[in-house]
Amino acid sequence: MPKISIKGQEMPESPIRKLVPFAEAAVKKGRKIYQLNIGQPDIKTPQAALDAVRNHNIEVLSYSHSAGFDTYREKLSGYYQKTALPVEKEDIIITTGGSEALLFAMGSITDPGDEVIIPEPFYANYNGFATASGVKIRPIQASIEDGFALPPISEFEKLITEKTKAILICNPGNPTGYLYTREEVKQLADLALKHDLFIVSDEVYREFAYEGAQHHSIMSIPELSENAIMIDSVSKRYSMCGARIGCLVSKNKEVIATAMKFAQARLSPPTFAQIASEAALDTPQEYFDEVIEQYTYRRNLLVDGLEKIEGVRVAKPKGAFYCIAELPIEDADDFARWLLESFEDNNETVMVAPAAGFYSTPNTGKNQVRIAYVLKKENLERSINILDKALKEYKSLN
Ligand SMILES: Cc1ncc(COP(=O)(O)O)c(C=O)c1O
Secondary structure, three states: OOOOOOOHHHHOOOOOOOOHHHHHHHHHOOOOOEEEOOOOOOOOOOOEEEHHHHHOOOOOOOOOOOOOHHHHHHHHHHHHHHHHOOOOOHHHHEEEHHHHHHHHHHHHHHOOOOOOEEEOOOHHHHHHHHHHHEEEEEEEEEOOHOOOOOOOOHHHHOOOOOEEEEEEEEOOOOOOOOOOOOOHHHHHHHHHHOOOOEEEEEEOOOOOOOOOOOOOOHHHHHHHHHOOOEEEEOOOOOOOOOOEEEEEOOOOOHHHHHHHHHHHHHHOOOHHHHHHHHHHOOOOOOHHHHHHHHHHHHHHHHHHHHHHHOOOOEOOOEEEEEEEOOOOOHHHHHHHHHHHHHHEOEEEEEOOOOHHHHHOOOOOOOOEEEEEEEOOHHHHHHHHHHHHHHHHHHHOOO
C-alpha cells in the first residue's frame, strides 16, 4: 500500500472531537448528553443574515473574487473603523472561516522548521495548523493561579531563536477566557518590534468581553503595522459557525500579497456565506448587548457552581465563552471517557473537553478540563449538578 506522509501521521486528532465515538455510543444507549465540550453557541443567528440568503435569487452560483466580495470587504472595514481600528478594504482577505485565515497566516510567514511562540493552554487546532505548515510550536505556560494572564516577557525572550518567526496569541482566549490588558498587548508589541517578529492575534471572540472590559486589538498599535496579523471570523460573533467565513487582516502589504496567492489557489470563499456575513454587519447593537448579557449570566452561573464543588478550581473568564477548570482527579481524559461510558444520573451525563490537548508541553493540564458555557440556564445548572455527582462517584471508584 502507498505510504501516508509523515506530516499526515503527525497531524493531531482534535481533543474536542476525539470523544465523539463514546458520546455516540452513549446516545445509542438512550442517554442524554449535555455538551460542555464544544464552542457551538445556541444563540440564534441574526435574522438579517438568514433573510439575505433566503431572499437572494442567484441564477449562477459563481466563484467570487479570491479576496472575497468587494462590497463585503468595504463594509467590514467600516465595522473595524467603528472600533477605531485603522483597517481598510485592501487590508482584508475573506477566508473560509478563521481556520483558513490561520493557515494562510502560517503559510505566509513561516517555512518548515520555523518556530512560533504561543502562550499555553491554546486553541488546540493551532497544533494542527502548525503541523500542516511544518512549524514548531514553542509553548509558554500561563497559569491558572493568575487566571492565565500573559506570562512574563522574559520567558518569551528565553525562547526566541533565529528560527522564531512569530508570536501567536488568542485574545480573548480559547480555552482560558483571558482578555489581555492594554499593557500586555503593548508588552508583546514591544517584544515583536525588538526582535522583528510577526504577531498573529486570533480575535475571533473579540466581541465577547464581560463587565464592560475593553478588548485591545493588535491592530490598535500603529507601530506594529508591518508586524501585526489579525484573524477574525463570523462564526462566534453572529453564531454563524456553519457559514465558514472569516478573514485575515494586515497592514503589511507583503503579507496580504502572499496570503492572496494562497487565497487564489483555493479560488474563493463561499458565495452564499459571504452574502449572509455581509448582511450580518447590519446586526443592531441590541443583539450583541443581549448576547453579552446572556453569556455574562452563564459565566457567573458556571463559575459560581463549579467553585462550590469540592476540589474544583476555576479561572474566571473575562471574555470568550470557555473556562479551564481544575478537577480533583488525575486524568481528565479517563474521567471524560468514563462520564460517557459508565456514568449516568437519571440517564443523563455531560461531555467535557480534557485540557491536555490544549497544551503542547507533554503531561500538562492533565487534571483540567475545558468547559464551554454555550448552554441555556437550566441545562447549565443541570450540567453542574451532574458534574458534582459524577466527581463524587468517580472519586469513590478510584
Ligand atoms: C480561537 C479560535 N480560533 C479560530 C477558530 C476557528 O473558527 P472558524 O474557522 O469557525 O472561523 C475557533 C473556533 O472555535 C477558535 O476557537
